[in-house]
Amino acid sequence: MSVPTRQHEGAAAPDWQALGLAPFDRAVYLAALRHPDAGAPGWAAALDAPAARVRRAAQRLLQQGLLRRSVRGSGRLEPVDPHEALRSLARRRQEEAARFTAAARDLAEELGAEYQRGRVHHRPHGTLEVVQGGASVARRVEELVAGAERELCGIQAPPYVGEQELLARAGAEALARGVRVRSLYAAAVLDDPARLAHVTAMVAGGEEARVLAGAPLRLLLIDGRSALLPLAVGDSAHGHRALVVYGSAPVDALRALFEDLWKQSTPLRGRLPDRRLPPDGGLGPGDQELVELLGAGMTDEAIARKCGVSVRTLRRRVRVLQDRLGSTGRFQAGVRAAQRGWL
Missing domain, CATH: 3.30.870.10 (Endonuclease Chain A)
Incomplete structure (x- = not known):
């Protein structure tokens, strides 16, 4: 039996695989959408398929929320609005995936610890x-x-x-x-x-x-x-x-x-701006980081490239800092800046 796949001209083919529907279940679902009031017997007739097989497929579609019991109380199955049904199905799949991911992560931690303990106790070289x-x-x-x-x-x-x-x-x-x-x-x-x-x-x-x-x-x-x-x-x-x-x-x-x-x-902290010393007695953000980088042992060339300035400009800034702090060397400048609470 061939599965009907009629669609409007120019429309994109539906991604049935994403729904996780078997081909026969897909055929029953399409029949239900096209004949919503026919019920399982009518869908079986439309598909020229055994009624028992169609009923089993309809039950699976009911469990997935694509079909429901008739709101008129007849007990007959009918399709749910696909917009509503597929949004609900997507939410359930996302929740299931999130639960699986969390459970897998926790289990991996637990079993990983067991694995490592086994390696240490029974195969020390395995560490x-x-x-x-x-x-x-x-x-x-x-x-x-x-x-x-x-x-x-x-x-x-x-x-x-x-x-x-x-x-x-x-x-x-x-x-x-x-x-x-x-x-x-x-x-x-x-x-x-x-x-x-x-x-x-x-x-x-x-x-x-x-x-x-x-x-x-x-x-x-x-x-x-x-x-x-x-x-x-x-x-x-x-x-x-x-x-x-x-x-x-x-x-x-x-x-x-x-x-x-x-x-x-x-x-x-990223690119150093070329800022003047502030008038309030402290260090601006650029000069604060400049003192820190000098204390870390970076060369003038490396700091200049990071600042986006020439080596000559950098050295002039260093001399200004040293004069302001009353220091004779870079390390002493860092110490005095820290003593003043500027770092």
């Missing part, structure tokens, strides 16, 4: 994974970032390798998903105009970024349950290696190290 080769490392980074649900914490420092660009794209996607992203950048990162542009874009997208004069390692932490550390960088496909550590004491130690470094670092 570590060595990834070999640039392509394999990049793929592993992508997988780890894609699995982040709450927070990504990273330390970015030279030497730079291929996965840095991948990590940038994945980090932007994580921000779009609502994942918190915190990054510590070595001061040398901001000496590269291209990387500075990337940092600025990430901060504008919601990343919390800080700069550290000397980053001791490169690191990626995922939800506090796993970590990736590059081991070696080589030019060949097999020269690049990374270590992935799963939920264990080493991950806790790496998280604690990151938090300590985070407290010692200097926040990056």
